[in-house]
Amino acid sequence: MNTLFDKIWDSHVVESIKDGPQQIYIDRLYCHEVTSPQAFEGLRRRGISPLRPEKIFCMPDHNTPTHDQDKPIADPVGAKQVNTLAANAKEFSLNHFGMMDPRNGIIHVVGPERGLSLPGMTIVCGDSHTSTHGAVGAVAFGIGTSEVEMVLASQCILQQKPLSMRISVEGELKPGVTAKDIALFLMEKLTTGGATGYFVEYAGSAVRGLSMEGRLTLCNLSIEMGARGGFIAPDETTFAYLKGKEYAPKGEDWDKAVEYWKTLRSGDDAVFDREVVFDAADIEPxxxxxxxxxxxxxxxxxxxxxxxxxxxxxxxxxxxxxxxxxxxxxxxxxxxxxxxxxxxxxxxxxxxxxxxxxxxxxxxxxxxxxxxxxxxxxxxxxxxxxxxxxxxxxxxxxxxxxxxxxxxxxxxxxxxxxxxxxxxxxxxxxxxxxxxxxxxxxxxxxxxxxxxxxxxxxxxxxx
Amino acid sequence: MKKAFDIIESTCVPLPLANVDTDQIIPARFLKATTRDESFFGENLFRDWRFRPDGTPVKDFVLNDPRYGGEILVAGRNFGSGSSREHAAWAIAGYGFRVVISSFFADIHRNNELNNFVLPVTVSEPFLEELFASIAADPSMKVRVDVPNQTVTNLATGRSEVFELNSYKKYCLMHALDDIDYLLSRKGSIEAYEKGHEVCWK
CATH class of the missing domain: 3.30.499.10 (Aconitase, domain 3)
Incomplete structure (x- = not known):
C-alpha cells in the first residue's frame, strides 16, 4: 500500500466492478500498424468512433524498411498494413506520424522523446514493450488488440489491478556495465516469468543514477521478466529530459505539472507485495x-x-x-x-x-x-x-x-x-x-x- | 468467436514445453493481416514447429500426430510469454481450441485468450504433470472443464481442481458478451471521471 503504483492506478479508476476488474481511464493510447487494424475494424462493425481522438497517436514502425523510405514499401502486405493505419487515422481524426514524417520512429522511442509520455499518466499500446514509457514515471503497459478496441471506444480498459513489486539495485555499476546489462541480469536472476502478475517499480541508487535513456532501456525490458510494466519515480533527471519537448507542458503549466510530478513517489511506509534487492557490483556485461x-x-x-x-x-x-x-x-x-x-x-x-x-x-x-x-x-x-x-x-x-x-x-x-x-x-x-x-x-x-x-x-x- | 461457455468435455493436445512464447504460437511474418480471419491464423498456429521451411509437416510435432486432437490444449509452465500479439489467441481459437490448460500463463496472453473466448485454465503443477502422464498413457482420455462450477477434471484419474475466474468474466463467457459491450454502457461514468480529473498538462 501507498506505493507510487497505487497512487497512479487508483487515481485512474473510473469504477470497480464487483468481483471483477476495474475500469481504468487511459491518458494516452499509441497505435502501430500491426496490432491496430482489427481494432479499427471492430469500431466500424459496431458503428462507433473513438471517444477521445486527441489522446490517440498512431505511427507505423514494425513494417517500415530501413532504407528508401521515400519510396513505396516493396512488400505489398506490409505496405497494406502501413497504409491501413494512415487511412484509419484519417477516418477517425487521430494524430498520425507517417513514414518520412520527421516525428516518425519506433512508437516507444517517439513517445518519450516528443513529451507525449508524461509522469503520472496511464499509457497503453498494443505492444508488450509499452512498458518503456514507465521510465518517465508513468503506468504504461502492453495490451491486446481487443483491448486497443476497448480504449478506442471508451478511453478506458478493464483490468485486474496487478500486484506491486519493487526491484532495487543499490551501489555503483562497474565500468562497461549498462542499463541493458542490469535488465539481462535481472531476467537471469528472476527468470522470464518471475515478475508475472506484478507491476515493477525500479529503485535504488544504481537506477537513480541512470540517464533517462538508460531508464527507458531498463523499463523496456520489464515484460521480459513477465511483469506487466515497470517504472521509475520521476525526479530531476526526468524533468530535465522532458522540459521543452514538443508536447510537454510549457510556462506556468510546466511549473504546475512539475509541482504535481514531485509528489509522485512511493511513501516511506509503502508496502510492496514483493521486494527484491540486488547489488550493482555483482553485475557484469x-x-x-x-x-x-x-x-x-x-x-x-x-x-x-x-x-x-x-x-x-x-x-x-x-x-x-x-x-x-x-x-x-x-x-x-x-x-x-x-x-x-x-x-x-x-x-x-x-x-x-x-x-x-x-x-x-x-x-x-x-x-x-x-x-x-x-x-x-x-x-x-x-x-x-x-x-x-x-x-x-x-x-x-x-x-x-x-x-x-x-x-x-x-x-x-x-x-x-x-x-x-x-x-x-x-x-x-x-x-x-x-x-x-x-x-x-x-x-x-x-x-x-x-x-x-x-x-x-x-x-x-x-x- | 463469442460462443457461450458451459461444460466442455474433450480429448487434449499435449505440449509439455515450458515458456512457449507468442512468437512460436504465431511467428511475426504472419502478423501482416489487416482483418481478423481466424482460420488464416489457425492454419499457421505453431507454424515453425509444425512445418519445415518447404511447407512439409514435421511428423513428430504434436499437431501433426493423428493420435491427438480435441478442443483442449495442455501446455507447460509460462504459456504465452513475450509479444502482446493477440494474433496468438486468434490462432489458438482459429485452430479450434476452446480451452488452454497450463500451470502458469503470461498476463497479456491470458487476457487475450479471455477476450477471444478461449478459456485459460490455471492448474497446479502436480495436476499438470499427472495430466501429461494421463494423455501419454491414453491419448483418447478426456478432460472435463465445468465453467459454471469452475472445476477442471482429469477423467482418467478423477483428479479435480477448482480454477480461478472472476465472476464478471465468467458471466461474460457464459453469456457470450465482451468487455466493449460493457464499456459502451458506461459513458456517463467516463465523462464524470473526466470532469473530476481535468489537468492543464494532459
Missing part, C-alpha cells in the same frame, strides 16, 4: 546464450551444465541449445558472430549510438560481419548526425539506416538468415524472432560493438 531473455550469463561466463538446470526445465533447455548450436558448459567469449544489430525500442537511442561509436572509433568492422545500425526515430537519426557520429561510424565501416523496428522482429527486409549468429541490442532471442532459424544473442550496445569489430563474442572492457 551480460549476453544471452538461449532462446528466452532469461537465458543469459556474464559475458565471461559459460552455458550452464545440464545438472545445473532444474529437472523439469531440462527438455526446454536442451531444445533451446540445440536451436542455438551450443552445448552445455560452452564458454561464450570467442564464439563467432555473423550479424550485429544496434537498434530497437530497447537500444535505439542517441546514447546507444554514442556507446557503439565509442568502441568502434578508430577500429574497423570485422570481415564477414553484416551490421545493421538502425536509429529508433528520425529525431535520433538527426542527433547522430548532429554529433558527427555518422562520420566516426562510416570511418569504421558502418552505415546508418533509416528508423524503425527492423531486425528486432524481422517484419521488414532486415532478416538474419537461418543458422547465423546475431549479437543484437534488441529485446528477444526467441526462436525465429530475427528470421526463421536465426540465432540471437542479446547484449548491450558496447558488447554489440565489440563483436562488430572483432567478429567474435568479445568482452567490451578488453578493447
Amino acid at each position: 551480460m549476453i544471452t546464450y538461449g532462446t528466452n531473455p532469461g537465458m543469459g550469463t556474464a559475458i565471461t561466463g559459460r552455458v550452464p551444465l545440464l545438472e545445473e538446470i532444474p529437472e523439469e526445465g531440462r527438455k526446454s533447455f536442451l531444445k533451446s541449445l540445440d536451436y542455438m548450436g551450443f552445448k552445455p558448459g560452452d564458454k561464450l567469449l570467442g564464439k563467432p558472430v555473423d550479424y550485429v544489430f544496434l537498434g530497437a525500442c530497447t537500444n535505439g537511442r542517441l546514447e546507444d549510438f554514442q556507446a557503439f561509436a565509442s568502441v568502434v572509433k578508430g577500429r574497423r568492422k570485422a570481415l564477414g560481419i553484416t551490421a545493421w545500425l538502425v536509429p529508433g526515430s528520425w529525431e535520433v537519426w538527426k542527433s547522430v548526425r548532429a554529433e558527427g557520429l555518422d562520420k566516426v561510424l562510416a570511418e569504421a565501416g558502418f552505415e546508418i539506416r533509416q528508423p524503425g523496428c527492423s531486425a528486432c522482429l524481422a517484419m521488414n527486409d532486415d532478416k538474419v538468415p537461418a543458422g547465423k549468429y546475431c549479437v543484437s541490442t534488441s529485446n528477444r532471442n526467441f526462436e525465429g524472432r530475427q528470421g526463421p532459424g536465426a540465432r540471437t544473442l542479446l547484449a548491450s550496445p558496447l558488447t554489440a560493438a565489440a563483436a562488430a569489430v572483432t567478429g567474435v563474442i568479445t568482452d567490451p572492457r578488453e578493447l
